[in-house]
Amino acid sequence: MPNVKTTPTVRLLAASFMFLVSAASVQAERYLTVDEARKLAFPAADRFEELTVRFTPGESAAIEKKCGAKPRNAGNRCLVARSGTNLLGVLFLDQVLGKHEMIDYAVAIAPDGKVLQVELLEYRESHGREIRSAKWRGQFKHKSAESQLRLYKDIYNISGATISCRNVTEGVRRVLATFEVVLKPKLNEPGTRTRAETPSKP
Template sequence: MGFLFCWGTNAQAVVYLSTEEALRLAFPAGEQRMTVPLSQLTDAQLAGLKEKTGMPFSSRITHCYQGLKQGKIKGYACIDNMIGKSEYITYLLYIRHPQGEVEFVELMTYRESEGGEIKNPAFLRQFQGKNSEDPVRLERDIRKISGATYSSRALATGARKLIHLYRIFLKDLPPLHQAAP
């Protein structure tokens, strides 16, 4: 399934990291990655996520993987797609378990014609250490890049969504058994 995200051959698409490359950053050698069954989210959990982001949660555009080392959960990597102004921005966010803190965000594919400045490492570093207690909102705890407001906001909203996905759902999952392709 994952390979889908690097097909991006449409207008302006810039692929910074393929799905495989991004997942390798999240799960180093010796760690197993398991596919998280996001379709199991209950209506109440979906409603909780919608409240945090203002948009319906869709497991069609979000995919999460659990990292296991010797049967212990190390963290969760989610590959998500958020619309900037009119195109999807594909990125990976890694949350450490059980701390529930963002360890890093990596931009994977950028398709908008303007706003690519969010690739700036200083922008992406701002998500480090964020958890569900933080607002994770643009111009509050996430500073925008001038000229890339829509893309900056898309990533802030996406990160907030995934952080709360962790709080509402991922945090309580047992070690999973279905290995990711």
């Protein structure tokens, strides 16, 4: 067989191609749609009111002061769950950065400000998917804005998923602070209106 020589340029191109093939094989995994998450969190709800909360500069500062983390965006998308005239809670939709990619998750909060459950919606990282385990997510149940919510304190870490664990934990802490500072005071105000109302499908 002929002796085929490769130049540094050819080797570089080959390595780049293998990297791209490897990266392409790591695909985002969607675990739940928003519709599935809301039904899972609030099965008794007969309607959901979609609300986009916009923060004032004062509210952003208050959120940061309460949880120690700056709001990632100028607002949050929420779904207010009701059964008849009864408020069941709020589903916050949020994102945090993993090691390289965004992690989509949802936090269901009871009217008293305590976590009902945390659901992972979409995970795009190649490692760390163990954070979807019910045991790890279950640590957040009954936590509130007054809880520590710190990795290695009241939330245990998962080896190989430290960055995802830390950032989701911080995200939940920020979401709970947002609920307390911005949304909770407004939920039962007379005349409070939301942007859209979506009946729950049977």
